[in-house]
Amino acid sequence: MLLGCIGDDFTGSSDLANTLVKNGMRTTQYCGLPQADAGADVEAGVVALKTRSIPVEEAIEESLQALEWLQRQGCTQFLFKYCSTFDSTPEGNIGPVAEALADRLGARKVIVCPAFPGAGRTLYQGHLFVQDRLLSESGMENHPLTPMTDPDIRRWLGLQVKGSVGHVAYGQVAGGAETIAAALTREDQAGHRLIVVDALTDDDLTAIGAAAHNIPLLTGGSGIATGLPGNFRQRGLLADAREAWEGVDGPAVVLSGSCSNATRRQVERYRQAHLSFEVTADAVMDSSVDVDALVHFVEKHRDAVPLVYSSADPATVKAAQSRYGTEPLAHAIETLFSDLAGALAATGFTRIVSAGGETSGAVVRGLGIEALQIGPEIDPGVPAMRVTGKPLAVALKSGNFGADNFFDKAVTALGAQT
Ligand SMILES: Nc1ncnc2c1ncn2[C@@H]1O[C@H](COP(=O)(O)OP(=O)(O)O)[C@@H](O)[C@H]1O
Ligand SMILES: O=C(O)[C@@H](O)C(=O)COP(=O)(O)O
Numbered sequence: 001m002l003l004g005c006i007g008d009d010f011t012g013s014s015d016l017a018n019t020l021v022k023n024g025m026r027t028t029q030y031c032g033l034p035q036a037d038a039g040a041d042v043e044a045g046v047v048a049l050k051t052r053s054i055p056v057e058e059a060i061e062e063s064l065q066a067l068e069w070l071q072r073q074g075c076t077q078f079l080f081k082y083c084s085t086f087d088s089t090p091e092g093n094i095g096p097v098a099e100a101l102a103d104r105l106g107a108r109k110v111i112v113c114p115a116f117p118g119a120g121r122t123l124y125q126g127h128l129f130v131q132d133r134l135l136s137e138s139g140m141e142n143h144p145l146t147p148m149t150d151p152d153i154r155r156w157l158g159l160q161v162k163g164s165v166g167h168v169a170y171g172q173v174a175g176g177a178e179t180i181a182a183a184l185t186r187e188d189q190a191g192h193r194l195i196v197v198d199a200l201t202d203d204d205l206t207a208i209g210a211a212a213h214n215i216p217l218l219t220g221g222s223g224i225a226t227g228l229p230g231n232f233r234q235r236g237l238l239a240d241a242r243e244a245w246e247g248v249d250g251p252a253v254v255l256s257g258s259c260s261n262a263t264r265r266q267v268e269r270y271r272q273a274h275l276s277f278e279v280t281a282d283a284v285m286d287s288s289v290d291v292d293a294l295v296h297f298v299e300k301h302r303d304a305v306p307l308v309y310s311s312a313d314p315a316t317v318k319a320a321q322s323r324y325g326t327e328p329l330a331h332a333i334e335t336l337f338s339d340l341a342g343a344l345a346a347t348g349f350t351r352i353v354s355a356g357g358e359t360s361g362a363v364v365r366g367l368g369i370e371a372l373q374i375g376p377e378i379d380p381g382v383p384a385m386r387v388t389g390k391p392l393a394v395a396l397k398s399g400n401f402g403a404d405n406f407f408d409k410a411v412t413a414l415g416a417q418t
Contacts, residue, residue: 002232003044004070005225006063006101007081008093009357010364011382011398012222013048014372015116016081018383019222020044021374023229024240029372029385031364033065038073043238044229045070050361051097052087053145053330059093060100067101077216077228078105083357084116084221085135085400086128086153087146088160095160098194098219105216108193109184112157112165113208113220115199118380119401121221122200126154126167130400139261139400142314144321145330145358154196166192173198173208180211194219202226222381245375246386248393249416250350251302254407255363256309257337258356259317260399262406266355267311270407276307281320284310284332291339298344305411308340311355334358338366345392351414353395353407360396367392376413379403384413 007013020027027044047066051059088094115123120131130138134151150156166187187195209227283289341363354363375384379402393414
């Protein structure tokens with residue numbers, strides 16, 4: 001294995017795996033810390049963790065264990081993948097995990113770049129934009145677990161870390177790989193270990209990747225991986241052999257626990273033409289809806305590809321959180337989706353589309369998935385995936401990714417005919 005990646009959630013990890021595969025690296029996504037060594041043909045390994053919203057110390061511990069496993073697989077470069085909207089709180093977990101990984105690797109010039117232009121996330125003068133809005137006015141300020149209220153990534157990261165934060169501004173990024181490399185060295189000499197790097201386009205990300213060819217640790221959204229396969233290819237290290245994709249036929253279901261804007265549009269659209277079941281926070285907390293009831297509903301409409309969702313607008317989410325507490329409520333909803341996914345797979349569902357990062361982590365846990373092969377891209381950042389060794393295909397959609405008709409497209413993409 002050449003490139004070792006650690007993702008802080010499952011959808012984000014599949015987004016990264018998708019970028020690596022598109023750029024020609026044979027990639028496997030591992031769900032949680034792998035219990036065995038990777039296959040000899042794996043060029044990039046993505047260890048997907050669910051560390052975005054857990055206590056900082058636990059996130060550090062799990063990330064370091066993943067790093068050790070990746071080091072044992074022979075990786076020479078490492079990438080810590082987090083959300084392109086920098087989902088974190090003033091305490092972390094992005095900064096503390098990045099610092100812990102850098103400490104362990106003795107790494108300097110650690111790039112921090114959440115930009116993902118393909119999904120409208122750009123970074124200019126240290127400020128993160130989602131399309132034409134600042135991050136803090138993009139809807140992300142209402143995220144149920146990690147409300148992003150400051151678009152200045154240097155300032156937000158600064159709250160999370162022990163060291164100081166550097167910056168390579170767009171003027172230097174536009175100068176290309178050599179200029180970027182010189183700017184990283186300048187920031188390093190000024191005593192900054194974590195360095196926020198602006199990026200507006202895929203070409204910028206390719207140049208940043210080229211500048212980072214000998215840097216041990218990069219951090220960012222999936223975009224930061226864009227230029228890395230090219231570095232390995234230049235050194236003659238890639239087989240450039242594509243894996244064949246095989247979808248799966250059989251019953252399909254859509255599960256959505258994401259409350260992000262894009263998901264809520266997708267839920268609305270899908271509900272117009274499909275049967276759906278809304279799981280409200282009250283119903284989960286007073287147990288008037290449970291797994292058995294949901295399995296019964298989905299089974300009854302087995303051939304109609306039904307949707308089960310808890311997705312709700314910000315005001316509804318806020319009110320429910322103040323009634324039940326953010327954590328207990330998120331935990332209860334995630335547990336329900338996890339148990340539901342497991343029960344549906346047991347009754348023969350073979351195609352599962354899941355929306356939301358935390359939700360998808362819970363779904364993957366419920367399905368007991370260990371490793372995933374990456375298939376065709378459904379929408380930017382979301383690949384179809386096949387569970388290694390099982391007739392089960394999944395799509396794990398990040399909250400704000402995907403076109404309004406994503407659910408229909410995903411169900412089709414997971415099928416055998418694609
Ligand atoms: N109706 C709801 N009220 C409160 N919290 C909810 C509701 N529905 C889902 N949640 C929780 O909100 C969080 C959504 O996060 P996630 O699944 O990562 O979605 P996204 O990818 O959009 O961020 C999850 O923890 C989920 O359990
Ligand atoms: O980088 C991204 O935007 C995604 O890959 C991602 O991590 C999104 O997280 P969720 O919205 O929580 O799925």
